[in-house]
Amino acid sequence: MxxxxxxxxxxxxxxxxxxxxxxxxxxxxxxxxxxxxxxxxxxxxxxxxxxxxxxxxxxxxxxxxxxxxxxxxxxxxxxxxxxxxxxxxxxxxxxxxxxxxxxxxxxxxxxxxxxxxxxxxxxxxxxxxxxIPDEYGDVRARPRLALNEMDVDQSGQIVAVKDSSAAFLKYLDKVGAYIGARIKILDKVEFDGSMEILVDQKKTLFMSKDVAANILAIQS
Amino acid sequence: MxxxxxxxxxxxxxxxxxxxxxxxxxxxxxxxxxxxxxxxxxxxxxxxxxxxxxxxxxxxxxxxxxxxxxxxxxxxxxxxxxxxxxxxxxxxxxxxxxxxxxxxxxxxxxxxxxxxxxxxxxxxxxxxxxxIPDEYGDVRARPRLALNEMDVDQSGQIVAVKDSSAAFLKYLDKVGAYIGARIKILDKVEFDGSMEILVDQKKTLFMSKDVAANILAIQS
DNA sequence: TCTTATTTTTAGCCTTACCTAAAACCCTAA
DNA sequence: TTAGGGTTTTAGGTAAGGCTAAAAATAAGA
Missing domain, CATH: 1.10.10.10 (Winged helix-like DNA-binding domain superfamily/Winged helix DNA-binding domain)
Structure with missing residues (x-):
């Protein structure tokens, strides 16, 4: 058919x-x-x-x-x-x-x-x-990483948050991050684990280790 | 439109x-x-x-x-x-x-x-x-060569004959060559200019220089 | 030139994938 | 339990691209 x-x-x-x-x-x-x-x-x-x-x-x-x-x-x-x-x-x-x-x-x-x-x-x-499903239709889901687990220069896409409280989502929205955003790790500060992240190839974002640990991404 | x-x-x-x-x-x-x-x-x-x-x-x-x-x-x-x-x-x-x-x-x-x-x-x-026409639709016709002008190991396709007498076309048909056939020059005999030609990747053909000069091909 | 044969077009119908308008159905709230 | 209100389906229509059968135009032979 x-x-x-x-x-x-x-x-x-x-x-x-x-x-x-x-x-x-x-x-x-x-x-x-x-x-x-x-x-x-x-x-x-x-x-x-x-x-x-x-x-x-x-x-x-x-x-x-x-x-x-x-x-x-x-x-x-x-x-x-x-x-x-x-x-x-x-x-x-x-x-x-x-x-x-x-x-x-x-x-x-x-x-x-x-x-x-x-x-x-x-x-x-x-x-x-x-x-990409294989020819039998099997899909291997990509492993998700918290942003603080990613290395400098790695790129990816935000796919979820651990803490989905309204407050946290509101914060994300305010700083211009969102589910689906393309991100790249620009820098990680050894001292406190805070990070500098490029969003959608244009906006730079600073976030604490706690925030980063709450955001899940897939690598690309 | x-x-x-x-x-x-x-x-x-x-x-x-x-x-x-x-x-x-x-x-x-x-x-x-x-x-x-x-x-x-x-x-x-x-x-x-x-x-x-x-x-x-x-x-x-x-x-x-x-x-x-x-x-x-x-x-x-x-x-x-x-x-x-x-x-x-x-x-x-x-x-x-x-x-x-x-x-x-x-x-x-x-x-x-x-x-x-x-x-x-x-x-x-x-x-x-x-x-292949260019983006403006211009087509550059491929130059035609007589088979005897081609070098050993060159491949191409028969596109025309100079002498299109019934006798010659009948001869071509008999030996299994035809307009459109894919050919490859296997060997050229220095002494008399006769040639050995592979047709459609399976049939080997011997022809005199005179015959080869009558067949036009494009290179590929 | 006239008649016949061939080619081409028209007329009418089918299917797919869309549309609008109207009818049928489901659900909830009084 | 019934009246709305929203959702979904049906009915009927359109356009594209096909078909068959029949009509019309052209071409060809006597």
């Missing part, structure tokens, strides 16, 4: 919204994600249900099936491999690659993806730090 | 059939080339006429316009650059690349093509020996 480009895109959206195939997803949410109308989504959900990549009960939203999850992960794999190609080989900036990868991910050729993977040296993460 | 994937494919077919935008092309010929029905072609010709990439007079076939020629050459450029990528970088065989390139050529990103061109070191010919 092959999927059209539109079907692949819907399936990918449903996979993302369902938090890795765990939660069920509403028609409205899919419509928002796909920037389309709920009526169009209903149509498409019926089709995807017929193809058994989702379980669809009218009025009750959808759950992705095992087969659907596998298909979604294949598409995500292709997307992320192309992103690596664009950044590593064609010198694209990491924020320029998404739209092009969105087109490239629909090219149908298992051989192409196999060869591309080898050519890129079997990368495990894309330029945004997101993991 | 943007073209859909289908429109790009029709335009490319019309360009090829019109021998580089010189001859006019019939509905039936386009239908045969596109493996579709004449009725579908009529529809599409009206659309392409509206977009002014062809000149369409009902019942009298079409001529490609200057704008159409430019568009067709852009698509051909993208197709051939991707073919080079697949062969040079991803180790595809030269006869495995066409279908995948047929998909890749429709990716819309001028930056991608520009970067790909640079990455491949501005190739002038694709793996089949066909010239």
């Amino acid at each position: 092959t999927l059209t480009t539109a079907e692949e895109n819907y399936l990918k959206a449903i996979y993302h919204l369902s938090d890795g195939a765990t939660k069920s997803v509403s028609t409205n949410d899919v419509a928002a994600e796909m920037k389309t109308k709920p009526a169009s989504v209903s149509d498409m959900l019926r089709k995807l249900g017929d193809k058994e990549v989702i379980e669809y009960r009218k009025y009750y939203g959808v759950n992705i099936t095992e087969e659907g999850k596998k298909r979604a992960l294949q598409t995500i794999r292709k997307h992320r491999l192309w992103e690596v190609f664009l950044v590593d080989k064609l010198q694209f900036a990491w924020d320029e690659v998404h739209e092009v990868a969105e087109e490239l991910e629909h090219i149908q050729s298992p051989l192409l993806i196999q060869r591309l993977d080898a050519y890129l040296n079997y990368p495990k993460f894309d330029p945004h730090g997101d993991p | 943007t073209l859909t994937t289908a429109e790009e494919n029709y335009l490319k077919a019309i360009y090829h059939l019109s021998d580089g935008a010189t001859k006019s092309v019939s509905t039936n010929d386009v239908a045969a080339e596109m493996k579709t029905k004449p009725a579908s072609v009529s529809d599409m010709l009206r659309k392409l006429g509206d977009k002014e990439v062809i000149e369409y007079r009902k019942y009298y076939g079409v001529n490609i316009t200057e704008e159409g020629k430019k568009r067709a050459l852009q698509t051909i450029r993208k197709h051939r650059l991707w073919e080079v990528f697949l062969v040079d970088k991803l180790q595809f065989a030269w006869d495995e690349v066409h279908e995948v390139a047929e998909e890749l050529e429709h990716i819309q990103s001028p930056l991608l093509i520009q970067r790909l061109d640079a990455y491949l070191n501005y190739p002038k010919f694709d793996p089949h020996g066909d010239p």
Whole structure:
């Protein structure tokens, strides 16, 4: 059973919204994600249900099936491999690659993806730090480090905080850090463990060891 | 004015059939080339006429316009650059690349093509020996050499014969050479200028200097 | 020139993927 | 337990790109 480009895109959206195939997803949410109308989504959900990549009960939203999850992960794999190609080989900036990868991910050729993977040296993460599923759909999550565990000159991306109190999040917001921010360790002060951090390649931030220990990042 | 994937494919077919935008092309010929029905072609010709990439007079076939020629050459450029990528970088065989390139050529990103061109070191010919138009649509035809002018170990492709008498073409056919054949010069005999030539990577052919001088090839 | 054969176009219908408007359904609060 | 209100589906329509069957235009032969 092959999927059209539109079907692949819907399936990918449903996979993302369902938090890795765990939660069920509403028609409205899919419509928002796909920037389309709920009526169009209903149509498409019926089709995807017929193809058994989702379980669809009218009025009750959808759950992705095992087969659907596998298909979604294949598409995500292709997307992320192309992103690596664009950044590593064609010198694209990491924020320029998404739209092009969105087109490239629909090219149908298992051989192409196999060869591309080898050519890129079997990368495990894309330029945004997101993991690349293997050809069976297995994802190896990248280990998270607290910022104070990172070394000077290492780069990464903030993915979570340990203490998610409103106060701490407010502090983060004030200094211009946020979940998803790209960071680089510029300096670590031996004496008190405080750090100097470059955020989004433009803003420099000073933080105490305690603050740094509260912020989790993945390396890139 | 943007073209859909289908429109790009029709335009490319019309360009090829019109021998580089010189001859006019019939509905039936386009239908045969596109493996579709004449009725579908009529529809599409009206659309392409509206977009002014062809000149369409009902019942009298079409001529490609200057704008159409430019568009067709852009698509051909993208197709051939991707073919080079697949062969040079991803180790595809030269006869495995066409279908995948047929998909890749429709990716819309001028930056991608520009970067790909640079990455491949501005190739002038694709793996089949066909010239790659530059970004303005200019094509530099590859100089043709008679086989006896080629050196040992050089590879190429037969593109024409000087003497196109039936007798000579019949002889070529008998020995298994043909327009389009991939060849490699294995040996040249100093004494009489006769040559040993590998055809399509499998058949070895001996020919006199006179015969070799009658066959034109491009180098690859 | 007239008739026939061939080519091309039109007419009408299908599928995919979208849309709007209206109907149906689910849920909650009075 | 029923009336809204929000969500979701259905009904019907559009555009792209295909199809078949039939009509129309061109070309060719007597």
